[in-house]
Structures are given as structure tokens and as C-alpha cells.
Amino acid sequence: MNLSIAVVGAARVGKTLFCINFAEYLGARILSYTQSGGAGQGRGALSPDAARERMVNHGRRGNGVVRTFTVHLPQRKPYRRIALIDTASLKENNPLPRSGRSALLLTLQAIHSAAVVLQMIDLSCGDPARHEFDDRVGRHLADYCRWQGKLFLIAGSKADLPVNSHQARIAVSGKMLFISSLTRAGFSRLQSAILGEASSLNG
Numbered sequence: 001m002n003l004s005i006a007v008v009g010a011a012r013v014g015k016t017l018f019c020i021n022f023a024e025y026l027g028a029r030i031l032s033y034t035q036s037g038g039a040g041q042g043r044g045a046l047s048p049d050a051a052r053e054r055m056v057n058h059g060r061r062g063n064g065v066v067r068t069f070t071v072h073l074p075q076r077k078p079y080r081r082i083a084l085i086d087t088a089s090l091k092e093n094n095p096l097p098r099s100g101r102s103a104l105l106l107t108l109q110a111i112h113s114a115a116v117v118l119q120m121i122d123l124s125c126g127d128p129a130r131h132e133f134d135d136r137v138g139r140h141l142a143d144y145c146r147w148q149g150k151l152f153l154i155a156g157s158k159a160d161l162p163v164n165s166h167q168a169r170i171a172v173s174g175k176m177l178f179i180s181s182l183t184r185a186g187f188s189r190l191q192s193a194i195l196g197e198a199s200s201l202n203g
Contacts, residue, residue: 001078001079001080002079002080002081002082002083003079003081003082003083003115003116003194003195004082004083004085004113004114004115004116005082005083005084005085005114005115005116005117005118005194006085006087006107006110006111006113006114006116006117006118007019007084007085007086007087007118007120008087008090008107008110008111008117008118008119008120008137008141009089009090009119009120009121009122009134009157010089010090010091010092010122010130010133010134010137011089011090011091012089012122013089013120013121013122013157013158014120014122014157014158014181015086015087015089015120016055016056016067016086017052017056017181017182018120018155018157018179018181019067019069019084019086020048020051020052020055020056020069021048021052021181021182021184021187022084022181022187022190023048023069023071023082023084024048025184025187025191026071026073026082026191027071027073028048028069028071028072029047029048030045030046030047031045031046031047031048031051031069031070031071032044032045032069032070033045033046033051033067033068033069033070034067034068034070035065035066035067035068036065036066036106037064037065037066037088037103037106055067064088064100064102064103064106065088065103066085066086066087066088066103066106066107066110067085067086068083068084068085068086068110069083069084069086070082070083070084071083071084078195079195083114085110085114087106087107087110087111088103088104088106088107089103090104090107090133090137091103091104092129092130092133111141111144114150115150115151116150116151116152116153116194117141117144117145117150117151117152117153118153118154118155118194119134119137119138119141119152119153119154119155120154120155120156120157121134121138121154121155121156121157121176122156122157122158123156123157123158123159123161123163123178124158124161124162124163138154151194151197153177153190153193153194153197154175154176154177155176155177155178155179155186155190156176156177156178156179157179157180157181158180158181158182159178159179159180159185159186160180160182160183160185163178177189177190177193
């Protein structure tokens with residue numbers, strides 16, 4: 001059985017680094033990926049180190065690109081393959097430019113096709129406008145996932161940095177998992193939440 005996870009969130013929240021490092025944490029030694037965006041479609045395979053260098057460190061991820069990393073888990077149950085969908089960043093602009101609308105369509109398609117939707121929120125962000133945007137997005141995603149029978153989780157990223165008080169209040173309420181893509185803190189708990197709860201939905 002396969003499991004697809006759409007990783008969504010605003011710009012610079014750390015979606016790409018999370019997808020690469022979480023795939024490596026799950027056991028991937030080579031990252032097979034496909035991508036779609038304004039420049040068309042493509043595919044490739046890289047080591048996690050090479051993926052971090054190309055897609056994160058040098059900022060070559062590409063604006064408006066949706067990239068799917070595939071992780072094979074031959075020894076694990078109930079899933080044999082996990083697809084981590086690194087979606088295009090959600091934008092606060094209204095109206096969106098044409099390129100932004102195309103990227104949003106790709107992200108919505110990823111959310112529709114995924115069994116799990118993981119919203120990432122920057123714990124270190126102190127911008128009230130971003131907090132309001134994240135909260136609004138979270139409400140829409142939670143409602144949609146409830147109607148569609150999908151698992152919806154919220155991960156507070158950059159937990160290795162000082163945490164903003166607004167985000168801390170959300171976390172205390174039990175609605176958010178603290179993670180750090182850099183140190184991989186919280187990955188074990190997130191893995192259990194994703195695999196355990198998604199399995200119960202499918203069962």
C-alpha cells in the first residue's frame with residue numbers, strides 16, 4: 001500500500017528541506033523525484049546531500065514548482081512507498097499573477113490527490129499578518145480534509161529557533177507538532193502520527 005503526503009505552507013517555511021530530510025530519516029539513500037512547474041515536467045534521482053545542495057543551499061528549488069519525492073519502505077508496514085509532495089508556496093497576494101495561479105492549481109491538485117495533508121508553519125515568525133494567513137489556511141484545510149476523509153496535521157517548523165508566543169499558544173492547545181528539519185527533532189513523533197493515524201483511516 002502506498003501513502004501520499006502533501007506538504008503545504010507559505011514561502012520560506014522549510015518545506016523542501018523537510019521533505020528531503022524526512023525522506024532520509026525514513027531510510028531513503030537515493031531520492032527519486034518528479035517535478036512540474038512553469039518550465040514543464042522533469043524527473044531525477046539524487047542523494048540527500050546532493051538534493052540539499054541543489055534544491056536548498058543554492059536556492060534552485062524554482063518558483064512555482066511542485067516536486068514529489070518517493071521513498072520506498074520494503075521492510076515497513078502497512079506502507080511500502082511514501083510520496084512526499086513538496087508543493088508550491090501559498091501566497092497572500094490578491095489577486096495572484098498568472099504564474100501564481102498556475103502554481104496554486106498544482107498545489108490544489110496535490111492536496112486533492114494526497115491521503116495526508118501536512119501544513120507547515122514557521123514557529124519563529126513574528127509577523128501578525130502571516131499568523132492570520134496561516135490560521136485562515138489551516139481552517140480551510142482542516143474543513144476540506146474532514147469532508148474528504150483525509151488526515152490533516154499541522155507541524156511547527158524551525159523548532160530549533162526561538163518560538164514566537166502566538167505559535168506557542170497554538171502548540172499548547174494540542175493542534176501542532178514541533179519539528180526541526182535541521183536537527184530532525186520531532187521526526188519520530190511526526191512519523192508515528194502520520195503512519196499510525198493514516199493507517200487507521202485506511203483501515
